[in-house]
Amino acid sequence: MVVKNMKIKDSKCMVAYFSRPGNNYVGGRIVNLPVGNTEVVAKMIQGMTAGDLFRIEPVNPYPEDYTETTEVAREELRTNARPKLVGHLETLASYDVIFLGYPNWWGTMPMPVLTFLEAYDFSGKTIVPFCTHEGSGLGRSVTDIRTKCPRSTILDGLAIRGGDVKSAQDEVSAWLREIGMKTQASRFGLL
Ligand SMILES: Cc1cc2nc3c(=O)[nH]c(=O)nc-3n(C[C@H](O)[C@H](O)[C@H](O)COP(=O)(O)O)c2cc1C
Numbered sequence: 001m002v003v004k005n006m007k008i009k010d011s012k013c014m015v016a017y018f019s020r021p022g023n024n025y026v027g028g029r030i031v032n033l034p035v036g037n038t039e040v041v042a043k044m045i046q047g048m049t050a051g052d053l054f055r056i057e058p059v060n061p062y063p064e065d066y067t068e069t070t071e072v073a074r075e076e077l078r079t080n081a082r083p084k085l086v087g088h089l090e091t092l093a094s095y096d097v098i099f100l101g102y103p104n105w106w107g108t109m110p111m112p113v114l115t116f117l118e119a120y121d122f123s124g125k126t127i128v129p130f131c132t133h134e135g136s137g138l139g140r141s142v143t144d145i146r147t148k149c150p151r152s153t154i155l156d157g158l159a160i161r162g163g164d165v166k167s168a169q170d171e172v173s174a175w176l177r178e179i180g181m182k183t184q185a186s187r188f189g190l191l
Contacts, residue, residue, distance in 0.1 A: 011126070012094060013051035013181070017042035017101030018113050022064040025134060027163040030066055037132040037162040042101045044172050045130070048183045051099065058083040058112045076111040083112045085119070092120045097128060097181075102141070103162075104133035109141045114148065122152040128179065129157030132165055155179055 019036030026033070039055075046053045060083065062069045076083065092098075100117075102109040109131070129145055131138050137159040146154045158175045160168050176183050 011096035013049050013097040013099060014054055014089075014092070014095040015042050015046045015049070015051050015099040015101065016054040016056055016089075016116065017099075018056040018110055018116075019101070019103065020062050020069065020110075022062070022069070023066040024162070025066055027134075036103070037160075037165045038101045038103050038130075040165040041130060041132060041160055041168060041172065042099070044169060045099050045101075045176070048173055048176055049099075049181055050184055051097075052095075054089055056102075056112055056116045057086040058115075059086055060084075070106075073105045073110060077106050077108070081111050082115045082118065085112060085115050088119065095125065097126045098122065099128045099130060100145070101130045101132075104131050104136050104139050104141065104159075107136060107139040107141075108144050114144075117145065117148045122149045124151065126153045126155065128155045131157065131159050132162045133159055134162055 017038050019038035019042065021033055021036045021039075023030050024033050024037070026037075042053065045051070062072060075081075100113070102113045127145060127149060129138065129142055131141060133139070138157050142154060142157050158172070160171065173183060
């Protein structure tokens with residue numbers, strides 16, 4: 001279900017994201033990404049909405065190596081781990097809309113994103129998921145967010161393939177318009 005005409009147009013928004021730079025599997029081969037795919041999309045959304053940006057960062061960084069990271073992540077999922085995060089957002093209460101970005105890891109979001117969701121009260125807020133992936137789209141992540149935040153409105157979310165993030169401007173801005181978010185372009189009467 002796509003939620004349209006949401007009254008989120010004038011809401012104050014925050015773009016919170018987890019993204020892992022380093023070696024990753026993109027389009028069938030391992031490449032080194034100095035900036036993670038999800039971070040590219042997060043910054044696009046932030047630029048278009050003039051929202052604030054918050055990086056969800058675990059205290060213990062994941063390995064630079066792709067395969068090692070998949071193993072650590074699989075174990076965290078198996079044990080339902082909650083990796084500790086760097087920093088705490090004192091201002092979360094002041095946002096109505098939280099864009100929540102992450103890569104698809106093993107079919108859902110990385111466990112630090114769950115730590116983030118449990119660290120704050122999202123009641124009454126709108127959470128807008130977006131993810132980057134290598135073929136599985138959002139997986140079961142949106143269902144998992146809905147289970148975790150039953151008192152929030154969770155939109156369906158946007159999935160972008162990792163290799164496509166740099167050319168995703170049009171897709172992202174069309175999606176923002178579709179969900180009713182006021183963008184910088186519409187603010188200046190350009191759309
Ligand atoms: C630990 C791990 C698990 C992954 N699991 C999946 C998966 O189940 N499905 C999928 O489509 N992509 C999977 N990927 C690929 C990432 O979702 C994809 O490369 C994403 O764009 C990485 O985003 P980032 O650069 O912001 O971290 C996985 C990558 C890693 C490192």
